[in-house]
Amino acid sequence: MNLWKEFTKGLIAENPIFRLALSLCPALAVTSNVYNALGMGLTVMFVITCNNISVSTFRNVIHPKVRVPVYIISIATIVTVAMLVLEAFLPVLFKELGIYLSLVVVFAIILARAEVFAAKNKVIPAMVDGLGMGAGFTLGMVTIGGIREIIGNGSFFGYQLLGSWYHPPLIVILAPGGFIVIGFIIGAMNLSEKRKKEKMEKTAAAGGNI
Amino acid sequence: MDPKDNKVNQTPEKLIVTSSPHVHDTESVTKIMWIVNLTLLPAAVFSVINFGLPALVTMLLCIAGSVAFEAAIQYWRKKEITVSDGSAVLTGLLMAMCLPPSIPWYIPLVGSFAAIGIAKHTMGGLGHNIFNPAHIGRAFVMASYPVAMTTWAVTRIGKEGDFSGAMGKIASLDVVTGATPLGILKQQGYQALVDSFGSQAAMYKALLIGNRGGSLGETSAILLIIGGLILIAKKYIKWQVPVVMIGTVGILTWILGGKVDGKLVLFTGDPILHMISGGLIIGAFFMATDMVTTPITTKGQIIFAVGCGVITVLIRLYGGYPEGVCYSILLMNAVTPLIDRYVYPKKFGSIPEPAKRR
Numbered sequence: 001m002n003l004w005k006e007f008t009k010g011l012i013a014e015n016p017i018f019r020l021a022l023s024l025c026p027a028l029a030v031t032s033n034v035y036n037a038l039g040m041g042l043t044v045m046f047v048i049t050c051n052n053i054s055v056s057t058f059r060n061v062i063h064p065k066v067r068v069p070v071y072i073i074s075i076a077t078i079v080t081v082a083m084l085v086l087e088a089f090l091p092v093l094f095k096e097l098g099i100y101l102s103l104v105v106v107f108a109i110i111l112a113r114a115e116v117f118a119a120k121n122k123v124i125p126a127m128v129d130g131l132g133m134g135a136g137f138t139l140g141m142v143t144i145g146g147i148r149e150i151i152g153n154g155s156f157f158g159y160q161l162l163g164s165w166y167h168p169p170l171i172v173i174l175a176p177g178g179f180i181v182i183g184f185i186i187g188a189m190n191l192s193e194k195r196k197k198e199k200m201e202k203t204a205a206a207g208g209n210i
Numbered sequence: 211m212d213p214k215d216n217k218v219n220q221t222p223e224k225l226i227v228t229s230s231p232h233v234h235d236t237e238s239v240t241k242i243m244w245i246v247n248l249t250l251l252p253a254a255v256f257s258v259i260n261f262g263l264p265a266l267v268t269m270l271l272c273i274a275g276s277v278a279f280e281a282a283i284q285y286w287r288k289k290e291i292t293v294s295d296g297s298a299v300l301t302g303l304l305m306a307m308c309l310p311p312s313i314p315w316y317i318p319l320v321g322s323f324a325a326i327g328i329a330k331h332t333m334g335g336l337g338h339n340i341f342n343p344a345h346i347g348r349a350f351v352m353a354s355y356p357v358a359m360t361t362w363a364v365t366r367i368g369k370e371g372d373f374s375g376a377m378g379k380i381a382s383l384d385v386v387t388g389a390t391p392l393g394i395l396k397q398q399g400y401q402a403l404v405d406s407f408g409s410q411a412a413m414y415k416a417l418l419i420g421n422r423g424g425s426l427g428e429t430s431a432i433l434l435i436i437g438g439l440i441l442i443a444k445k446y447i448k449w450q451v452p453v454v455m456i457g458t459v460g461i462l463t464w465i466l467g468g469k470v471d472g473k474l475v476l477f478t479g480d481p482i483l484h485m486i487s488g489g490l491i492i493g494a495f496f497m498a499t500d501m502v503t504t505p506i507t508t509k510g511q512i513i514f515a516v517g518c519g520v521i522t523v524l525i526r527l528y529g530g531y532p533e534g535v536c537y538s539i540l541l542m543n544a545v546t547p548l549i550d551r552y553v554y555p556k557k558f559g560s561i562p563e564p565a566k567r568r
Contacts, residue, residue, distance in 0.1 A: 169320055169354030176353065180328060187332070 003128045010132030017140035018186050022109040027144055028178035030100050034157050037145025038138065039093045040100065043082050045134025048110050050078045052130035055118040062119075071114045072105065079104045109137060147181050148172050239336070242446055242501075243296030249437035250303055250496065256433055257311070257426040261363055264312035265426055269303065271315060275322030276302030283331045297336050301325050304344035307427025307492055308536060309351070312363045317351050324350035341543045342503050345536045352536075362390050362423040390424045391417065392488045392532040400469070400480065417486045427492040438495030447499035448508055451515045455494040458519025460485045466527055490522065493535035503543045510546075510553040517542045 014020060017027045026044070031037045054074050055062075062070050083101050086094040094101065104110070113133055118126040149155055152172030154162035162168075171177050258266045280298035284291045293299075305325055309318065325347030333339040352359050391413075394403045407413035407422075416422050420430030427434070441447045460481035467479025484490070498504060498518050505511050518538045525534025 167314065167316055167355070169351070170356070171350055171353040174353060183332070 041138030
């Protein structure tokens, strides 16, 4: 099994937010600025990796009929650890993320990776899969957060990019803006994929003629 | 009418095979759009006279922005550029009619991007949009720039009918602002509203002629009704829709709108005030009758109109905003496919099936 491939698939090809369309709730709720988006992304990356390791380690011991409660207990334990660490070292971020931190327990992407990948694979690939999916999730969150912060607030990472001549449309950092931005990003990804496919078909057809 | 039909007619060399009805007529999307634009023109011109140059600038920016975004997106998508069919102009004009008269220059441009780029072309262009583009544009800028969007300029025409209004007197100021009638009604109550016009009759007269604060298209009820009647006469819209929508608002506000000492007293509201104020007239005649975003059958359109009226009254009487026509039409746009699914026209010559036994 190619470990590098397991890692990179989560970045674009199977990006949790834009491709699998899982865990859209945090992608809408905490991406009004980059800082929160990055914090949430890294937290989820930590939880998903640890949970993949733990599920993969015990995959032969867990009875299939009770697997979901067992996974949830495992996730909840790791989330509690992450929450305590954040509360101790990054209290401001902890306060900003608020209820969404505890909601990490029920994020679809974490349970999905446990069920789809970790329960069927060895520990090392499961860990790499978790890292890749987490990185893809973080990438998606930071992209959405960046676009929304620049357009909706004229700043990036709290640093004011655009001067007072810029009048930010507030809607972009409100909930509807999240939907609109995610929709446009998914649309752009589909468009670029379609163009790439068309180009490949064209070159393939040209090659066949020669 | 489907824009595709129009396109097919432009390539006569091909043999066209279509199902019935085969109607030969000079009507086309282009013609209908430009006639709707023309019927809006009297009210638009009056609001420019009423609010002065800023209103004209807002209107031109909305139209120019809509047309430019439509052309740019169609060029980018390598589609035929159809800005001359007047639908983008109509979107811009209708959106301008929903905006306050004097707003910063960027608001009309952001609004036309939302209307054309988000509401119209992400859905596939003319004929495919779910929501009314003009109202999406208005709702978008309303959420984006809430302060600028609720600053209302007062009219230039004074109470006596000449140019001695506030703007005429204080010519050195850029703009003089005041509350809209529905805003006063929401915040200070009915008596304060009547007092601000002098008497009840003066209030009705000002509302009908359009001498009061508000959006560009909220001004002259009479001119808008004349435009709407032309559309009804041309059979572009059905008379049932505006009548039912305005009637619903009238009846519900008559029943629920009356308050004595802050307590609800049934059947004492002022239906005429609610029927001729705010964006109801333009919404009922020009927005709720949009061909794309409303149900197909007459029965469905009547359900649509009742829904719009009920939601408008709910927002006006119980909601946070003074005016709710825009949101009511957008919300009913969302249920239009559902109405179309359950409301069928009766088949000609069919016999109703006997009720099935269980």
